[in-house]
Amino acid sequence: MSISARDDCSASVPRRVCFNGSNRDFRRIVFRSAVLLMATLGLYRFWYKTDVRCFLWAHTEIDGLPLEYAGTAMELLRGFLTAFVIILSIYSVAFIVVLNLGGYATEMTVAAVVALLFLSQVGTYLARRYRLTRTVFRGLRLRQTGSALGYSIYAAGWWILAALTLGLGYPFTRAALERFKMRNTFFGDLGARFDAKGGWLFLRVFPIWLAVAVPASVTIVSLAQIRWRDVLVAMPGAGSFLARAEAVSPGFTESITSAAVSGAVCLAMIALLVPWFHAIIIRWWISGIRFGEIATLSHLPARNVYAAYLRFAAYVFVFVLAIAVMTIAVFPLIGLIFDGRKSQISEIVTVLLFVTIYFISVFGSIALYHTTVALPVWRNVADTIELVGDRSRLERVHAAGEASSPLGEGIADVLNVGGL
Amino acid sequence: MRSYPAIYFDGLTSTLHEVTIRLLPGRIVISNAGGNSLDEWHYSRLRRFNAPARLLRLGLRKNDRLSRLDIADQDAAREIGHACPEIDRSGAGARAERKRTIAWTFAATFSLVLSVMDGIPAIADRLVPAVPPVMEQRLSNAADGRIRSMFAGRNDDRPFECGIGTAEAPGQAAFEKLIEKLKAGADFKLPLKVVVIRRHVTNAVTLPGHIYVFQGLIDEARNPDELAGVITHELGHLANRDAIRSLLQATGLSFVFGSLLGDFVGGGATVFAAKIVSKLAFSRRREAEADDYAVRAMVALKANPRAFANFMERVAGARNRGSIFIAHPATPDRVAHINAITRSYHSGVISLLEDSEWAALKEVCSGYR
Numbered sequence: 001m002s003i004s005a006r007d008d009c010s011a012s013v014p015r016r017v018c019f020n021g022s023n024r025d026f027r028r029i030v031f032r033s034a035v036l037l038m039a040t041l042g043l044y045r046f047w048y049k050t051d052v053r054c055f056l057w058a059h060t061e062i063d064g065l066p067l068e069y070a071g072t073a074m075e076l077l078r079g080f081l082t083a084f085v086i087i088l089s090i091y092s093v094a095f096i097v098v099l100n101l102g103g104y105a106t107e108m109t110v111a112a113v114v115a116l117l118f119l120s121q122v123g124t125y126l127a128r129r130y131r132l133t134r135t136v137f138r139g140l141r142l143r144q145t146g147s148a149l150g151y152s153i154y155a156a157g158w159w160i161l162a163a164l165t166l167g168l169g170y171p172f173t174r175a176a177l178e179r180f181k182m183r184n185t186f187f188g189d190l191g192a193r194f195d196a197k198g199g200w201l202f203l204r205v206f207p208i209w210l211a212v213a214v215p216a217s218v219t220i221v222s223l224a225q226i227r228w229r230d231v232l233v234a235m236p237g238a239g240s241f242l243a244r245a246e247a248v249s250p251g252f253t254e255s256i257t258s259a260a261v262s263g264a265v266c267l268a269m270i271a272l273l274v275p276w277f278h279a280i281i282i283r284w285w286i287s288g289i290r291f292g293e294i295a296t297l298s299h300l301p302a303r304n305v306y307a308a309y310l311r312f313a314a315y316v317f318v319f320v321l322a323i324a325v326m327t328i329a330v331f332p333l334i335g336l337i338f339d340g341r342k343s344q345i346s347e348i349v350t351v352l353l354f355v356t357i358y359f360i361s362v363f364g365s366i367a368l369y370h371t372t373v374a375l376p377v378w379r380n381v382a383d384t385i386e387l388v389g390d391r392s393r394l395e396r397v398h399a400a401g402e403a404s405s406p407l408g409e410g411i412a413d414v415l416n417v418g419g420l
Numbered sequence: 421m422r423s424y425p426a427i428y429f430d431g432l433t434s435t436l437h438e439v440t441i442r443l444l445p446g447r448i449v450i451s452n453a454g455g456n457s458l459d460e461w462h463y464s465r466l467r468r469f470n471a472p473a474r475l476l477r478l479g480l481r482k483n484d485r486l487s488r489l490d491i492a493d494q495d496a497a498r499e500i501g502h503a504c505p506e507i508d509r510s511g512a513g514a515r516a517e518r519k520r521t522i523a524w525t526f527a528a529t530f531s532l533v534l535s536v537m538d539g540i541p542a543i544a545d546r547l548v549p550a551v552p553p554v555m556e557q558r559l560s561n562a563a564d565g566r567i568r569s570m571f572a573g574r575n576d577d578r579p580f581e582c583g584i585g586t587a588e589a590p591g592q593a594a595f596e597k598l599i600e601k602l603k604a605g606a607d608f609k610l611p612l613k614v615v616v617i618r619r620h621v622t623n624a625v626t627l628p629g630h631i632y633v634f635q636g637l638i639d640e641a642r643n644p645d646e647l648a649g650v651i652t653h654e655l656g657h658l659a660n661r662d663a664i665r666s667l668l669q670a671t672g673l674s675f676v677f678g679s680l681l682g683d684f685v686g687g688g689a690t691v692f693a694a695k696i697v698s699k700l701a702f703s704r705r706r707e708a709e710a711d712d713y714a715v716r717a718m719v720a721l722k723a724n725p726r727a728f729a730n731f732m733e734r735v736a737g738a739r740n741r742g743s744i745f746i747a748h749p750a751t752p753d754r755v756a757h758i759n760a761i762t763r764s765y766h767s768g769v770i771s772l773l774e775d776s777e778w779a780a781l782k783e784v785c786s787g788y789r
Contacts, residue, residue, distance in 0.1 A: 040529045054470045068470045091675055139429025139488045397434035
């Protein structure tokens with residue numbers, strides 16, 4: 001069959017999943033969009049998301065057949081506008097209530113934040129439904145059942161557990177939520193489930209947790225031993241600050257040194273272990289997915305994820321240097337143009353320049369992340385998936401379900417929890 | 421007429437059909453290996469779907485079924501593209517549409533920024549009269565508690581307010597007399613509590629129903645008129661209800677810019693910029709109006725309306741070099757404005773306090789040194 005005979009994926013006949021999108025095409029999408037996002041203050045994001053999804057889906061093949069993304073940017077825009085109106089009304093009511101209750105402003109604000117966090121979980125679940133029903137394979141769509149409200153209650157409970165256990169419960173939270181999502185996931189009439197165990201993940205990520213938590217707790221304990229109020233009072237004055245601080249808070253030098261060292265160790269651990277953590281989570285997650293009797297197994301090597309992050313770090317370093325040079329060059333220029341006079345115009349120009357530099361940094365870093373981490377990881381994940389079980393079942397699936405509304409993507413977007 | 425190989429999914433099951441397609445005038449006939457026709461698609465209903473570049477993936481518009489035809493043969497794809505330009509095989513149509521979209525998005529962004537920057541303050545102005553003062557009062561009572569706890573800790577055991585105890589009582593009496601005079605002069609009728617705070621900062625802070633005058637301000641003032649100028653300026657903010665106005669504005673701006681423009685990629689910066697720029701544009705107006713109010717009050721009291729400008733110039737002029745991060749507009753502009761509108765006025769014919777009262781007021785915080 002001519003369709004499965006391609007350059008990129010043909011070498012991998014036993015591998016049934018592969019990704020064959022070119023880095024260059026992806027870079028073109030990402031960097032062109034970055035400029036447009038900047039110029040439209042982010043409004044272009046609906047088109048950007050859709051372009052990226054189309055690219056990733058179309059170049060991911062299962063048994064030589066590419067996935068198809070059937071969503072459109074206009075749908076995302078519509079979902080966003082609907083969600084915007086809904087959340088605007090919630091905000092307005094909350095604002096009026098806060099004004100009415102003055103004295104309880106803090107409590108009301110907390111309640112509003114909790115309500116919005118809850119709503120963001122509803123949005124996340126609905127957004128997943130949208131993405132699945134816009135994913136077409138073999139002429140059938142994927143779909144998701146289950147109530148978004150039910151999911152958000154369930155998720156709230158599990159996230160509270162993860163928070164209360166300082167992250168130790170995270171693997172179990174993750175497993176429970178994936179079980180919920182996957183048992184509500186279908187390819188046509190073929191039901192999915194999630195078989196990976198939270199305990200397995202816990203054993204793998206516990207060393208990472210330990211490597212970060214130990215230095216972090218040393219930092220916290222050291223900082224807690226300093227009598228901050230007295231030190232702050234003693235801050236201004238002549239002579240050695242350390243001596244004065246030591247006088248009001250005995251052991252200050254020792255505590256601050258150990259806090260600095262352990263804080264640095266903690267940050268270094270996070271930087272070193274994030275790629276590993278990322279790889280473990282992906283391997284665990286992929287290997288837990290079942291569609292009927294078909295299982296997916298991930299053989300993603302952690303070193304590939306490390307390589308992606310390393311490249312990202314190198315690019316970001318160069319990028320930050322460039323931004324710094326630009327900033328240093330721009331400010332004397334303002335001084336020259338306005339000749340040291342302070343006027344409203346010069347203030348506005350300065351603010352706008354600040355914002356432009358900020359935008360370039362943010363959009364630039366996101367573009368770098370998408371090209372150096374997101375795409376290579378997606379590629380590596382796809383290329384290292386093994387399908388186990390009777391794949392002929394995939395050829396006897398019947399259609400079911402229909403396209404769902406993009407409202408969830410809108411809610412997630414308005415509440416800033418949306419992603420690609 | 422030629423036949424080409426293709427892959428067909430009927431949209432009912434996932435079964436892959438290796439088919440032959442024949443391109444007839446106006447339609448495509450899809451038949452299986454046995455020569456039986458599986459489906460017939462009219463060009464008028466064709467639509468191209470997302471697929472890698474090497475494939476032409478077709479389906480039907482407005483179809484409940486997701487039937488798909490994957491055509492890898494480039495000749496076939498070309499021929500269909502010619503016969504049915506609507507499918508936009510080259511993507512030129514999509515690119516043109518994308519250009520239009522980008523143009524519209526630019527226009528939308530531009531008009532949004534303009535209308536939000538102008539519209540939200542305008543909406544806030546209209547809403548302010550609709551907010552009952554009692555609401556404002558409740559908010560500020562809550563804020564009062566926070567201000568007190570914020571400053572209390574740094575004051576050791578000394579009371580938060582000045583004018584406490586016998587040593588500070590005469591100063592407090594003089595201060596209260598001054599406030600009553602100013603309220604009368606400004607015809608200010610809203611509920612108000614003015615206190616002196618034991619902190620060496622040359623400033624005054626206003627919340628609805630509350631003015632906090634810092635000790636540093638009294639220390640720096642050389643005569644009652646200078647202090648009175650600052651306080652009547654703050655009375656102006658209260659009379660104009662600027663606190664609730666800026667609260668409404670800030671809430672509106674954060675919401676619209678934060679969510680409409682999205683934090684997907686840095687809406688936070690947009691909110692920040694919007695706040696600063698709107699502050700530059702609108703807080704200047706609020707300050708100027710409060711200055712005008714102060715001048716009117718001082719003129720009505722036959723006190724020196726220029727004293728405030730001198731005071732500002734002397735105290736703030738040294739430090740506030742028009743930083744963008746301060747709410748008050750560049751001091752020289754305000755000083756010039758006040759001097760301009762008071763040119764024809766006297767420099768004060770009646771003193772607001774007796775010399776002895778002023779001396780006592782200067783010592784209002786001296787009891788707890």
